[in-house]
Amino acid sequence: MSQPMLSVCGLGLRFGRLTAFEDVEFTVADGELFAVIGPNGAGKTSLFNVLSRVYEPFAGRVRLGERDLLRLRPRELAGAGLARTFQNLALFGDLSVLDNVLIGRHHLMRCGALRDGVFSRRARREERAHRTAALEALAFVGIDAWADTPASTLPYGLRKRTELARALAMEPRVLLLDEPVAGMGEGERSEISELVKRVHGEHGVTILLVEHDMGMVMDVADRVLVLDFGRVIACDTPAVVQRDPRVIRAYLGEGLEAA
Amino acid sequence: MVTELGTTTVETRRQPLPGTRSTHGSGGVRADPSRRGRAPLGWGGAWVLAVLLPFWLSEGQLSTATFIVIGAIGALGLGVLTGFAGQVSLGQAFFLGVGAYTAAVLGADHGWNAVLWIPAAGVVAAMFGALIGPTALRLRGLYLAIVTIGLVYIGQNVFTNATSLTGGPEGRALPTVHFANWLDFSAGNTLNLGGLTIDHNGLYYYLGLLLLSLSALFVWNLSRTRTGRAMQAVRERELAASVLGVNLARTKVTAFVISSFLAGVSGALYGSFISFAQPGDWSLTISIQYLAAIIVGGMGTVMGPILGSIVVFGLPDVIQNLSFVSQNGGGGLSATDFASIVYGVLIIVFLVVQPEGLMGLARRIPRRLGCSEGSMPEQRGDPPRRMTAATTKPEDQQ
Amino acid sequence: MTQFWQLLFEGFSLGCVYALIALAFTVIYRSSGVINFAQGAMLLAGAYVISWLTVNEGVPFFGAVAIAIVALALSGVAFQLLLLRRVATQRPIFAVVMITIGLGTALTSGVDAVFGSSTRVLGDPWGSTALHAAGLVFDWVKLWAIVFVAVVLAAFYVLDRHSRYGLAMRATASDEEAALAVGIPVARVQALTWAIAGSLAVLAGLFLSGYPSSPNPSLGESALTAFPAIILGGLGSPVGAVVGGILIGLIEVLAQGYDPSWLGNNFYEIAPYIVMIGVLLAKPYGLFGVRPAERL
Numbered sequence: 001m002s003q004p005m006l007s008v009c010g011l012g013l014r015f016g017r018l019t020a021f022e023d024v025e026f027t028v029a030d031g032e033l034f035a036v037i038g039p040n041g042a043g044k045t046s047l048f049n050v051l052s053r054v055y056e057p058f059a060g061r062v063r064l065g066e067r068d069l070l071r072l073r074p075r076e077l078a079g080a081g082l083a084r085t086f087q088n089l090a091l092f093g094d095l096s097v098l099d100n101v102l103i104g105r106h107h108l109m110r111c112g113a114l115r116d117g118v119f120s121r122r123a124r125r126e127e128r129a130h131r132t133a134a135l136e137a138l139a140f141v142g143i144d145a146w147a148d149t150p151a152s153t154l155p156y157g158l159r160k161r162t163e164l165a166r167a168l169a170m171e172p173r174v175l176l177l178d179e180p181v182a183g184m185g186e187g188e189r190s191e192i193s194e195l196v197k198r199v200h201g202e203h204g205v206t207i208l209l210v211e212h213d214m215g216m217v218m219d220v221a222d223r224v225l226v227l228d229f230g231r232v233i234a235c236d237t238p239a240v241v242q243r244d245p246r247v248i249r250a251y252l253g254e255g256l257e258a259a
Numbered sequence: 260m261v262t263e264l265g266t267t268t269v270e271t272r273r274q275p276l277p278g279t280r281s282t283h284g285s286g287g288v289r290a291d292p293s294r295r296g297r298a299p300l301g302w303g304g305a306w307v308l309a310v311l312l313p314f315w316l317s318e319g320q321l322s323t324a325t326f327i328v329i330g331a332i333g334a335l336g337l338g339v340l341t342g343f344a345g346q347v348s349l350g351q352a353f354f355l356g357v358g359a360y361t362a363a364v365l366g367a368d369h370g371w372n373a374v375l376w377i378p379a380a381g382v383v384a385a386m387f388g389a390l391i392g393p394t395a396l397r398l399r400g401l402y403l404a405i406v407t408i409g410l411v412y413i414g415q416n417v418f419t420n421a422t423s424l425t426g427g428p429e430g431r432a433l434p435t436v437h438f439a440n441w442l443d444f445s446a447g448n449t450l451n452l453g454g455l456t457i458d459h460n461g462l463y464y465y466l467g468l469l470l471l472s473l474s475a476l477f478v479w480n481l482s483r484t485r486t487g488r489a490m491q492a493v494r495e496r497e498l499a500a501s502v503l504g505v506n507l508a509r510t511k512v513t514a515f516v517i518s519s520f521l522a523g524v525s526g527a528l529y530g531s532f533i534s535f536a537q538p539g540d541w542s543l544t545i546s547i548q549y550l551a552a553i554i555v556g557g558m559g560t561v562m563g564p565i566l567g568s569i570v571v572f573g574l575p576d577v578i579q580n581l582s583f584v585s586q587n588g589g590g591g592l593s594a595t596d597f598a599s600i601v602y603g604v605l606i607i608v609f610l611v612v613q614p615e616g617l618m619g620l621a622r623r624i625p626r627r628l629g630c631s632e633g634s635m636p637e638q639r640g641d642p643p644r645r646m647t648a649a650t651t652k653p654e655d656q657q
Numbered sequence: 658m659t660q661f662w663q664l665l666f667e668g669f670s671l672g673c674v675y676a677l678i679a680l681a682f683t684v685i686y687r688s689s690g691v692i693n694f695a696q697g698a699m700l701l702a703g704a705y706v707i708s709w710l711t712v713n714e715g716v717p718f719f720g721a722v723a724i725a726i727v728a729l730a731l732s733g734v735a736f737q738l739l740l741l742r743r744v745a746t747q748r749p750i751f752a753v754v755m756i757t758i759g760l761g762t763a764l765t766s767g768v769d770a771v772f773g774s775s776t777r778v779l780g781d782p783w784g785s786t787a788l789h790a791a792g793l794v795f796d797w798v799k800l801w802a803i804v805f806v807a808v809v810l811a812a813f814y815v816l817d818r819h820s821r822y823g824l825a826m827r828a829t830a831s832d833e834e835a836a837l838a839v840g841i842p843v844a845r846v847q848a849l850t851w852a853i854a855g856s857l858a859v860l861a862g863l864f865l866s867g868y869p870s871s872p873n874p875s876l877g878e879s880a881l882t883a884f885p886a887i888i889l890g891g892l893g894s895p896v897g898a899v900v901g902g903i904l905i906g907l908i909e910v911l912a913q914g915y916d917p918s919w920l921g922n923n924f925y926e927i928a929p930y931i932v933m934i935g936v937l938l939a940k941p942y943g944l945f946g947v948r949p950a951e952r953l
Contacts, residue, residue, distance in 0.1 A: 052502045078504025090499035092492050094559065102485075103492050107504030109485045113513045116484035117477040123484055170504065347751055397941040401692050401754065401892065405884045406937065409930030420921035543881075547762055554755060596766040603763025610756050611744050 003065065005030040005174055005206040006051075011060030013046055020046040021230035024060070028174075028208060033200045035209045035217045035238075038227035039250065044210045045087050047227070048176050051208075052084055053077060064174065078107035081173030085163045085180060087210070093152030097143065097162050100151050101134040104169035137169040138162075141195055157188050164192070168199065174206045175199070181213055189213060196220055218242065226250070302562065309468055313461045321460040323576040328467035329528045330572040334552040334564035335474050336521030341550070342558040343487060344514035345494025346395050349546045350407030351522050353414035356541030357384045358523030359433065359530035360418070360425050366434035366531075373436040373444075377470075377527055384523025385516045392515035396508055411543050418538035430537025433530040436466060446534070463532045470528070471565070474521055479561045481517075490514055491559070544599070548572075551602045555609050557616025566617040570605070574598055663793050664914040665907070670799035672906020673806035674864045678883035679890065679898035680813065681857035687830035687893045688850045690750045691741065695761035696858060697880030702764060703729050703859035704779065704866040704876055705772050711780025718782050722863060726856045733855035734848045736760065742844060765877045777872045785868040798867035805860060810899060813853075817895065822849060830893065882909065885933035891946025900944065905929045 004027040013020040021043035028034045036044050049055045051062065053074045062069040064080055072080055083104070091100055109130055111123045138144035141161040146154060151162055160180065167175055180196065181189045193216050199205050200220070211217050217224060218238040226234040226241060228250040234241050241247055309328075313321050333355055340346050358380035366376040391410065395403050418425045425431060436444040444466070450457045457465070481487040489510045492500040501507050530536040548571055556567025575598055578584055584594050613619055678696060685693045693699075703725050710721035745753050783797035817823035825846045828836045837843050865879055866872045882905060890901025913925035942948050 054498065054502065074498070074501040075504055075506050077502060084502065086499065090496055092495040092500075094495060095488070095491055099488055099491075102488055103500065103503055103505065106485060106489055106492075111485055113481065113486045113517065116486040117481050117517075119480040119484070123480075127484055166503070345751075347754075394937075398937060399941075400751065402888060402937065402941065402943075404754075405692075405888050406934060408881070408884060409927075409934060412930055413927045416921060416923060416927045419923070544762075547758060550755065550758070592770050596770040599766035600763045600770065603759040603761070603766070606759030606762070607740065607756050610748065610752050610759070611740060614748055614752060 003030075004028060004063075005032070005065060006069075006208070007063045009061045009063075011047075011050065011057050011062065013043070013050055013055055013057045019230055021227065022059075024227070024230075024232055026225050026232070026235055028206060031200075031204045031206055032222045033196075033207045033209065033220055035211060035221035035224045036227065037211065037214070037217060037224060041229075042227040043230045044227060045178055048084060048178050048208075048210060051082070051176060075107075078170055078172075081171075082176065083167040083170040083172035083174070084176035085160075085167050085178055087178040087182070089159055089163055091151040091159055091162060091166075093150065095151060096148050097138065097151055097154070097158075097165075098131070098134055098147040100162055101137055101166045101169045102130060104137075104166040105130040105134055108171065134165075134169050137165040140168065140198075141165045142191075157184055160184070160192070164195065172205060174208065177207060177209045177211075179210055179212065181211065181216060189216065193220060306472065310465075313457070313464055318460065319576070321464060323573055325460055325464040325467055325532060326529070327568050327572045328464060328471050329525055329532060330549075330552070331565045331568035332467070332471050332474055332528070333522045333525030334549055334556070334568045334571075335471070335478055335561075336518040336525070337549050338553050338556075338558065338561070338564035339478055339481070339490070339521075340514045340518035342553055342560065342563065343482070343494065344490040344511060346511060346514060347400060347404040348407045348518070349404055349543065349550065350391070350410040350414075351518075351549045352541040352543065352545040353407075353410050354384045354387060354519040354522035355526030355529065355545065356414055356418055356536075356538070357387055357519075358526030359536045359540075361523065362527035362531060363431055363433050363536065364424055367432065373434070373438055373531075376434070377436075377524060380527035381520040381524040384526070385520035388515040388517075388519025389512060391519075392512035393508070395511045395515065407546075408543060411541070411546055415538050415541060418541065425536075425538060428538060430535055430540075433534055433536050435534060436463070436528075436531055444531075463528070467528055470524060474524075475561060475565065478517075482561050486510075486513065494559075548602060551606050553616075555605055555616055557618030560616070560618040562621075563616050563618040566621070570617070571602065574601060659792050660914060662791075664910050666793065666795065667799060668907035668910030669903060670802045670906070671910055672903035673803050674861050674902075675883045675886050675906045676899040676902030677806055677809065677857050677861040677864075678880055679886040679902040680810070680895060681854040681861070682883065682887045683890075683893060683895050683898040684826070684850045684857075685847075685854050686887075687895075688826050689741075689745065689753075689829070689833075689847050691745070691753050691757065692887075692892075693851075693854060694754065694757040695736075695764055696854065696883070697877040698761040698764035698768070699729055699733065699855060699858035700862035700865065700880045701872075701874070701877040702768050702862075703855075704862035704872040705768055705777070707859070707863060708777045708779050708866075708872045709772065712778055718780055721780070722859065725859045729855035729859050730852040731855070733851035733858075737848055737851040738844065742847065761877070765874070769874050779863070779866050779872055781863070781867055783867075796868055798864060802864040802867075805864070809857070809860065813895070822846065826850060882929050885929040887943075889933045889936040889943050891943025893947070894943070894945035897943055897945035905932070908932055 006028040008024060008026050011024040012022040024043075024047065026034075036047065038044055046055060050057050051069065053069070053072060057070070060070075064072075064082060067080055069080075069082075077083075092103065095103075109126050111120075111126055115123045135144050135147060138147055141164050143158055143161050143165065146158060146162075151159060154162070160183075164177075164180060167177075177196065181192050184192065196207065196209070196216075197220050200207050209217070209221065221238050223236060224234070224238050224241045225232060226244075226247050233246045233250060234244045236244070312324060316324060333351060336354075337348065337351050340348050361380040361383040362376045365371040365379050366373065371379070391407075394406060398406060419428050421427075435446070442450065444459060444462045446459045448459065448462075450462060481490075489500070489505045490513075492503070492505055493507060493510050497507060500510075526541075530540075552567035552571040553564045554567065555570050556565065557563030575594065578594050578598050578601070581597075584592055584597055609616055615622075678700065681696055682692060685691055706725040706728060707718075707721045710716040710724060711718055714721075716724065741753055741756060744756065781798065783801060786797045788795040788797060788800065815823075817826070825836070825841045826849070828839075828841055829843050829846050833843055836846075861880070862872075862876060865876055870876075883902065886901035886905040887898055888901070889904065890897025890899070908928050909925050912928040916924065936944065940946075
């Protein structure tokens, strides 16, 4: 039995006296596409924030492969193979799209200030190689034509793609996608859906997906975790979860037809 | 990679992620590292102009130009710290002072050659920068700014008290640059190069220009590589940058170290040029002048601080010659008062009207002249006219 | 021992004035996130305006104070509405703060240019008179400082806690967009904070330039000593401002009075900053400050 890529055990988060979530427990296998759903305020993004070491949980354990995730500092996550996109986007607006993606390559580059400043041969090689890599990531999500555009001037959909490209460029083993299709139109949703499937299928990346779009979730996910008021109420394949009465009551309303 | 599902062994071949193939092998898309091909040409021309400048300037004007290039080195440093890395610092005056006194102690008291005390001034200032840098880790924004104000006051207090090093409140003499007997910058000495005569001012000017050019090159390289990018990311969104793998501590401390190194060199040259330094020189007013220089020039750019320095450090000369300014302490509007008023107004005007500074204006000129190379697409969402090799579809190449 | 009590009194009085300055910073910061680096310059201008009105124009002292308060309050409001508010919507806060640095620089030199640097007389009615009791000297100006500040603080407390505008100021500080959404006139509220700051500047200037000092160019710098006060008290906390101000005043005067020579000359000038840095090392957001939440 191989070790799961991510295993979460008894995880709990509080803000003062408000409990964001409690007793959250699940494992994600290597290469799985694992969705986290739940009504607004259920604690999904907070869960991601705990996994990204932004919030400190009051209880629980998290293992990323062999490592104790809760021992890592935020900046060590990239090296440990964890990348994420953000619900409200966290692009560096003044920087170009390409530079944004290159920040994703930061942890894979080795040159320090001195080598960079004199633009040594090593720095030049690194720059060239990683720029190429970044452009490929941009090409993958379809926006390499905008490489030199300042990120803040792009429309929402292109910015979301930039963030996806940046996360991919980090060469993660585990990818946390926080509502990658939120606020997008029909056509774009299916395009991004396809991209996510490609990343998952062709490149075998373990993906954790927070999403509201049930159609997308049922389409791409291997398993689904359902949160409601900070508690896990179901964790199974999409087909099973869809029919779980507790889930229907809490989140999906009366009887769901998969879109 | 092998996965076991129950009793079956499945071998899955993992494809490398998009964007990874090229770093491990050859081929793939070739990226163009010099996207902005035209810009360096313009600056190169300006540099040539700067080299030739002394031959057209009067004595007094050359002196001002020298102050400008020397000050620009320090401004460049502040540009890295505040412009790139977003760490608001009003403490530049302190590092200038450290550099100057290092030069004094090593150059005059211990007889070191300028080729040693100039970099030493930078190194000692950089060491202080490395000490102060970590405070930026615990303190954000305005808290940090005020602590740097405290640094200037504490610095002045220490400078005033450390009489053996600094000469106390009356100040002390600083060594002039002396590389060799034939390359001596002392007042009254001249250098004869095949018919060209370069005097004290000129020698300092060229030395300053040389060091400024090297510094600008260094900072430019930083801006287009990993270190500079990391600084800018930290400026915009620290937490996100950290989660993406940027080491906040190292980035911020690096910014402080580079900034204070340049300030140290600038302070040493300044003190050496006027052959004198006193604690009152390293005041909050000076820090504000440097801040004005980077605001006027354009924060977050490489050349901005240099452009801003031309304005800010060239100003006193211009003001002296204005008719309504009183000369030498007579009644009426004093030159320092007027200069300060102008600095204040410049800061306000640029921040309100032209926050990108002079660099923002300079960038618009090529566009107005009709050059499209290297310009950014104006409309949101439209792809730029220039296509990279990656997006040229095979069908197009029939 | 009498020296200690004497210093304690003087430090407390000075601290009250710093508390006023610190409160002015805090009020503006709370509603717009801006630290007004021009506060010292406004204080300087206030003192000079009073002096000019009383000495050159023969206006009775309290009338001069009233006029100065109105003048500076209006100037502050104008500066905020015409310049800062326009800019604040598009630029990062740091840029707005730097505009106040620009204003401070220009205003300080402007005052110097207009009035010259020769010493002036404030024209206050209590001058250098003092109350002698228990072997101590209580300069009236310092006593009045304490009284005035107490009154102002009480008035501020009432405004803050028991009036609509006080609540509006706190709401705007917390979330400007939300405040707008519930109909709070944010621009007006922010303008009010600048009017308050301008008035406090005049009062502070009035007492700082009293005996044994006088309206002189270095007043602006003295106001900078209030920075450590707000920092160590914690940005955005009125209680912190008052506590910080009084602490800093006490520290400065005690350091000057006892003047340990092993700490170098004029240690009292930097004692506030040293204490501030010390506090910040332990509490990076000041004694009463709150860590701003960063949302991801």
